[in-house]
Each structure stands twice: as structure tokens, then as C-alpha cells.
Amino acid sequence: MRTEQSAPPAQLDAAQIAQANAGVGAVRTALDEAALAAWLSAHVAGFAGPLRVAQFNGGQSNPTYRLETPAARYVLRRKPPGTVLKGAHDVLREARVQQALAGSDVPVARILGVCDDDAVIGSAFYVMDMVDGRVFWDASFAEVAKDERAAYFDEMNRVIAALHGVDHVAVGLGDYGKPGNYFARQIGRWTRQYLEDELAGRDPDMDALVAWLPTAIPDDDTTTLIHGDFRCDNMIFHPTQPRVLAVLDWELSTLGHPLADFAYHAMMYRMPGDIVAGLGGADPQPLGLPSEADYIARYCARTGRAGIANWDFYVAFQFFRLAAIFHGIKGRVLRGTAANAQAAQRAEAFPRLARLGREAMEACA
Incomplete structure (x- = not known):
């Protein structure tokens, strides 16, 4: 699932912007993968490890990860660890609005679990379905006929x-x-x-x-x-x-x-x-x-x-x-x-x- 991005850099064309933000890489904001797997087992229906974690390249504000098991893929969004401005990076608020919109005419990813306990991975987080599809960085939709x-x-x-x-x-x-x-x-x-x-x-x-x-x-x-x-x-x-x-x-x-x-x-x-x-x-x-x-x-x-x-x-x-x-x-x-x-x-x-x-x-x- 493509995740939140901050505004793309100036002086890059759409193709360069897409390339810079696409895909996943090594985990840059560390988390306790064993503790996360234990939490997922207890709170996400059908979860079964082993768990592999990668971090999306984009998403400057709230670190976002792809979680993979032999049978499923998920997305995790977390509040950045450490001290942040009051009211900023409120991932629990993100989860709340998406849960409220489930079943409406506004399409959102399904929220699978929400954790407000900083002790699990170092900050609050939520887990949602990974939605496969296309993201268009160019507002002209040049990739489309x-x-x-x-x-x-x-x-x-x-x-x-x-x-x-x-x-x-x-x-x-x-x-x-x-x-x-x-x-x-x-x-x-x-x-x-x-x-x-x-x-x-x-x-x-x-x-x-x-x-x-x-x-x-x-x-x-x-x-x-x-x-x-x-x-x-x-x-x-x-x-x-x-x-x-x-x-x-x-x-x-x-x-x-x-x-x-x-x-x-x-x-x-x-x-x-x-x-x-x-x-x-x-x-x-x-x-x-x-x-x-x-x-x-x-x-x-x-x-x-x-x-x-x-x-x-x-x-x-x-x-x-x-x-x-x-x-x-x-x-x-x-x-x-x-x-x-x-x-x-x-x-x-x-x-x-x-x-x-x-x-x-x-x-x-």
C-alpha cells in the first residue's frame, strides 16, 4: 500500500518523484520485531508468522512499514519515536477516522488492529490491510490513455x-x-x-x-x-x-x-x-x-x-x-x-x- 507522503521535492519531474517514493527498503526507524509479532498474534485475526518487516521509502511524517508473512501482507503506521509536537503525528486519530468510514462511499483500508501502548514497539501504531493498486504522482495522469x-x-x-x-x-x-x-x-x-x-x-x-x-x-x-x-x-x-x-x-x-x-x-x-x-x-x-x-x-x-x-x-x-x-x-x-x-x-x-x-x-x- 502506498502510504502518506509529505510534499515531493521541488525541481523533480513526476517520474523522478515516483521513483523516489516507490517501494520499500531496509528498516530505518527501528522497532522490536519480536514484540510486534507477539502483539500481532494476540490482536490481528488470522496472523501467523514468521514475520518479515520492511519500511516504505516514502512517508516522511509517520514511519510506515510493510509486514509480510507466508500467507498475508499488512501495513503498519506508527507515531515517530521520541518527543513530538503536541497533536502532531496522531496515528490513532488516523485509525479512528478510517474505522468510522468503513462501509461508506469513501474507500479506505480496513483497520485490523490499533495499539496505544508505547511499550510494544516504542510508539503508538495501527495495522491495516495492504491495498494493491496504482498511485499517480502526475496530476495529468499521463500513464493513462x-x-x-x-x-x-x-x-x-x-x-x-x-x-x-x-x-x-x-x-x-x-x-x-x-x-x-x-x-x-x-x-x-x-x-x-x-x-x-x-x-x-x-x-x-x-x-x-x-x-x-x-x-x-x-x-x-x-x-x-x-x-x-x-x-x-x-x-x-x-x-x-x-x-x-x-x-x-x-x-x-x-x-x-x-x-x-x-x-x-x-x-x-x-x-x-x-x-x-x-x-x-x-x-x-x-x-x-x-x-x-x-x-x-x-x-x-x-x-x-x-x-x-x-x-x-x-x-x-x-x-x-x-x-x-x-x-x-x-x-x-x-x-x-x-x-x-x-x-x-x-x-x-x-x-x-x-x-x-x-x-x-x-x-x-
């Missing part, structure tokens, strides 16, 4: 619409986040982080977004379950069909505004492909893909909306949010505290994201 690509886009559209249609209270997620006031809270949070990191510096496009966004929040306080990182490379597709078998990387999921979540997903139309999976503003029609307007219309039809007023506000907000994250990475690079080897490349992408956000802001005028 041109006349089939629109069907893959429509399937992504279907799944995110289904997610936003889930009754989060009915599935036991009524307390999964703070309902209401989503944009004001998010804009305030990321503005504070941006302004407080003086070493990373200021950017005129980002300053313009900081000033404008609080004044432009639409009068719509809808709350649904949101994914937070809904991209083509966070899904496993059927090996031959335009069908999503599992949505991955639920680390940023919460209760929030569905149009924020959809705008993050639809940013692929404007996002440079060397930052995260995106079309970089390319004309989608020659690629066999729906236009941004048509994609929005399909989502609206599925969710019962007549349309989306102030669409560019939502896009501007998401570019601002991502720019703020990359600005924080820039600060850590300058302080020498960035652990990820790709951090410097992401820091360099910050002003490009801020500029894209300002362009969306100006389109609202």
Missing part, C-alpha cells in the same frame, strides 16, 4: 463529494474537530505563524493575503468531515480501472469547511507539478481532462450546490495556507533545524505559492 483520463478525474471528484456528504455525527466523529468558524481560525493560526517567524522574512504577496483574507470570508459556516490533503498521490487506484480503492494519509483530517477541502484538491489545476501534484496552469483539454470550471460543476452537482460563489477566495486561502507551511520550513532551514533533506527545496517554493495565492485574490476583485 488520453481518452480514459477524464474518468479518473471524475472518480476523484466522486470520492471527495462522498466524503463531504458523510454524516460525521452519525459515524461517531461529532467530536473530531471544532465545528464552525473554520476560515477565521485557520487564517488567524497561519497568519500568526508567518508573522512570528521573523528570520524567514516577509513577502509582499503573503502580506497582501494576510491583510485581505480576513475581510473576504464568505458568509457560509458549513461543517463536514474534511481530508486536508486530498490529492491524486494520496489515493490508491484499481490496477486497471478508474476506481479509487483507498484514500490515504488522514493525518490532517478534521471537521472543517468542505469548500476549503475541495479547493485544496482543485488547486491541482494551478499548482506547479514540481511543488505538489499539479497541472501548473496547463490547458487541460489537450490532456483529455475536464476544465477547472467543469470539475467544479461536477462537484456542485454531486453535493447539491447551485454553484460556488467567491471560488477564488477558497483557492487563495489554500495557497496562503500552503505558503505559510513552506514559510515555516524556510525558517527551520535558516535555523539549521530542518530534518528533511528536501526542506531547502520546499523553502525555495514559498514565494511561488504566495504569488499564486495573490493571483487568486486579485481574481476576486
Whole structure:
């Protein structure tokens, strides 16, 4: 099963990104394999060793492993060992949302066992089915025949619409986040982080977004379950069909505004492909893909909306949010505290994201 990835490095094409993140290798974050095997025997139905463990090459945030026995394969996601920021790397939260969505129209991997005892392997973890299929790192779906690509886009559209249609209270997620006031809270949070990191510096496009966004929040306080990182490379597709078998990387999921979540997903139309999976503003029609307007219309039809007023506000907000994250990475690079080897490349992408956000802001005028 392809697992959670952080944003791919800038200045790599889709093929290089896929190569860098594909497959498994030696275990880099050690765990007690004997203790794990004993726990699996006691808590996962049908488990029978011997156990072989490998670690996925991708997945910067939460170490992720492939577990193999003579009869089965599993995936284990764990919280990184040691001290982590409060609220970060909450793999138990990931497991909870996937368990709640089991049997819904949102495809997720089946959770087989959850362990909150750090003593077993050094941190909390969960085990799920290994889902075999395809992961697309290129948002143009270049690996698929041109006349089939629109069907893959429509399937992504279907799944995110289904997610936003889930009754989060009915599935036991009524307390999964703070309902209401989503944009004001998010804009305030990321503005504070941006302004407080003086070493990373200021950017005129980002300053313009900081000033404008609080004044432009639409009068719509809808709350649904949101994914937070809904991209083509966070899904496993059927090996031959335009069908999503599992949505991955639920680390940023919460209760929030569905149009924020959809705008993050639809940013692929404007996002440079060397930052995260995106079309970089390319004309989608020659690629066999729906236009941004048509994609929005399909989502609206599925969710019962007549349309989306102030669409560019939502896009501007998401570019601002991502720019703020990359600005924080820039600060850590300058302080020498960035652990990820790709951090410097992401820091360099910050002003490009801020500029894209300002362009969306100006389109609202």
C-alpha cells in the first residue's frame, strides 16, 4: 500500500518523484520485531508468522512499514519515536477516522488492529490491510490513455463529494474537530505563524493575503468531515480501472469547511507539478481532462450546490495556507533545524505559492 507522503521535492519531474517514493527498503526507524509479532498474534485475526518487516521509502511524517508473512501482507503506521509536537503525528486519530468510514462511499483500508501502548514497539501504531493498486504522482495522469483520463478525474471528484456528504455525527466523529468558524481560525493560526517567524522574512504577496483574507470570508459556516490533503498521490487506484480503492494519509483530517477541502484538491489545476501534484496552469483539454470550471460543476452537482460563489477566495486561502507551511520550513532551514533533506527545496517554493495565492485574490476583485 502506498502510504502518506509529505510534499515531493521541488525541481523533480513526476517520474523522478515516483521513483523516489516507490517501494520499500531496509528498516530505518527501528522497532522490536519480536514484540510486534507477539502483539500481532494476540490482536490481528488470522496472523501467523514468521514475520518479515520492511519500511516504505516514502512517508516522511509517520514511519510506515510493510509486514509480510507466508500467507498475508499488512501495513503498519506508527507515531515517530521520541518527543513530538503536541497533536502532531496522531496515528490513532488516523485509525479512528478510517474505522468510522468503513462501509461508506469513501474507500479506505480496513483497520485490523490499533495499539496505544508505547511499550510494544516504542510508539503508538495501527495495522491495516495492504491495498494493491496504482498511485499517480502526475496530476495529468499521463500513464493513462488520453481518452480514459477524464474518468479518473471524475472518480476523484466522486470520492471527495462522498466524503463531504458523510454524516460525521452519525459515524461517531461529532467530536473530531471544532465545528464552525473554520476560515477565521485557520487564517488567524497561519497568519500568526508567518508573522512570528521573523528570520524567514516577509513577502509582499503573503502580506497582501494576510491583510485581505480576513475581510473576504464568505458568509457560509458549513461543517463536514474534511481530508486536508486530498490529492491524486494520496489515493490508491484499481490496477486497471478508474476506481479509487483507498484514500490515504488522514493525518490532517478534521471537521472543517468542505469548500476549503475541495479547493485544496482543485488547486491541482494551478499548482506547479514540481511543488505538489499539479497541472501548473496547463490547458487541460489537450490532456483529455475536464476544465477547472467543469470539475467544479461536477462537484456542485454531486453535493447539491447551485454553484460556488467567491471560488477564488477558497483557492487563495489554500495557497496562503500552503505558503505559510513552506514559510515555516524556510525558517527551520535558516535555523539549521530542518530534518528533511528536501526542506531547502520546499523553502525555495514559498514565494511561488504566495504569488499564486495573490493571483487568486486579485481574481476576486
